[in-house]
Amino acid sequence: MFxxxxxxxxxxxxxxxxxxxxxxxxxxxxxxxxSFALIFEAMxxxxxxxVILARAILDVKEGWPLAFGAAAVWFCIAYLFHQNMIDYxxxxxxxxxxxxPRLYNxxxxxxxxxxxxxxxxxxxxDGALNAFASGLRDGDYSIxxxxxxxxxxxxxxxxxxxxxxxxxxxxxxxxxxxIATIFAGIFAFAADLTFRSWNFPFGFSPRxxxxxxxxxxxxxxxxxxxxxxxxxxxxxxxxxxxFALSRSREYLADAGSVELTKNPDAMISxxxxxxxxxxxxxxxxxxxxxxxxxxxxxxxxxxxxxxPPIEDRIAALVEFAGGRDEPAPVSVEAPxxxxxxxxGVGPNAPPPxxxxx
Numbered sequence: 001m002f003x004x005x006x007x008x009x010x011x012x013x014x015x016x017x018x019x020x021x022x023x024x025x026x027x028x029x030x031x032x033x034x035s036f037a038l039i040f041e042a043m044x045x046x047x048x049x050x051v052i053l054a055r056a057i058l059d060v061k062e063g064w065p066l067a068f069g070a071a072a073v074w075f076c077i078a079y080l081f082h083q084n085m086i087d088y089x090x091x092x093x094x095x096x097x098x099x100x101p102r103l104y105n106x107x108x109x110x111x112x113x114x115x116x117x118x119x120x121x122x123x124x125x126d127g128a129l130n131a132f133a134s135g136l137r138d139g140d141y142s143i144x145x146x147x148x149x150x151x152x153x154x155x156x157x158x159x160x161x162x163x164x165x166x167x168x169x170x171x172x173x174x175x176x177x178x179i180a181t182i183f184a185g186i187f188a189f190a191a192d193l194t195f196r197s198w199n200f201p202f203g204f205s206p207r208x209x210x211x212x213x214x215x216x217x218x219x220x221x222x223x224x225x226x227x228x229x230x231x232x233x234x235x236x237x238x239x240x241x242x243f244a245l246s247r248s249r250e251y252l253a254d255a256g257s258v259e260l261t262k263n264p265d266a267m268i269s270x271x272x273x274x275x276x277x278x279x280x281x282x283x284x285x286x287x288x289x290x291x292x293x294x295x296x297x298x299x300x301x302x303x304x305x306x307x308p309p310i311e312d313r314i315a316a317l318v319e320f321a322g323g324r325d326e327p328a329p330v331s332v333e334a335p336x337x338x339x340x341x342x343x344g345v346g347p348n349a350p351p352p353x354x355x356x357x
Contacts, residue, residue, distance in 0.1 A: 035230035042220035049219035133165035157270035167256025191235040264323030
């Protein structure tokens with residue numbers, strides 16, 4: 001549907017796909033409203049299913065301004081305080097130039113060379129190798145790196161990681177991810193409220209209408225089941241949308257890093273090192289999609305993956321950016337001396353006797 005030729009056209013096509021994916025959150029929000037209307041109507045009276053459905057649709061038509069208003073309030077709160085929430089969830093803390101002059105110099109060189117505003121730098125005090133960018137507008141962007149990444153990567157590799165995160169900022173990926181996470185939080189809250197706080201079916205006792213009792217056919221129970229399914233599906237789809245937004249951007253961020261640094265080999269070697277030690281066990285699942293590589297202990301695959309496989313990302317850098325994937329050298333022990341040498345001859349032979357025997 002969205003054909004792209006060249007890096008920048010791929011970026012534009014990716015933004016169009018993202019806009020359609022974000023529009024899916026609006027559809028999910030309406031579905032969520034309908035499910036709660038079903039629950040409300042079913043608990044009020046055990047009427048036939050068609051009656052409950054009709055009442056729930058009417059409730060959505062009349063109550064959508066209130067529901068969208070509540071979602072807007074949540075969105076405004078998250079918009080204003082998102083960075084505090086992200087810092088708290090990830091353990092990121094601001095760092096001054098005197099504390100990390102090497103990191104500041106590498107970032108400033110990249111930004112000055114391309115006329116990019118310099119984002120704030122933050123550190124996650126963890127031995128893992130990982131990094132992420134966040135922010136919604138100019139002056140609000142930041143890049144966070146782990147202590148382990150600084151300790152184990154070379155200057156060229158750190159520069160490539162910073163280039164990757166700068167590309168996320170330049171492409172407005174951080175905006176999309178923050179907005180998607182805010183939307184997904186609505187569905188996560190609704191699902192948690194429903195499945196953990198409500199003791200259905202044990203506490204479910206709708207008021208029965210005796211005049212309709214023979215014709216209801218358990219319509220309230222069926223309506224409740226439908227509502228629970230809609231809530232579960234809405235939450236699951238919202239998570240998949242958020243993951244899809246993340247996966248589709250990692251290839252472009254890798255390519256953007258190569259464009260900034262002109263060093264595809266450094267990006268490849270950085271990805272190799274990061275993939276070997278990216279795990280941050282205490283990292284919340286809602287933050288995994290932000291990182292350059294998933295910090296989860298057991299990375300997901302397929303539809304549930306937050307990132308494309310490292311091997312695929314490296315293969316793309318080799319094929320399209322001219323990178324070289326050179327594995328780390330493996331130490332090999334020296335072979336034993338050949339068995340056909342006579343005794344006392346060879347590298348392990350004892351020294352000849354001295355004049356005193």
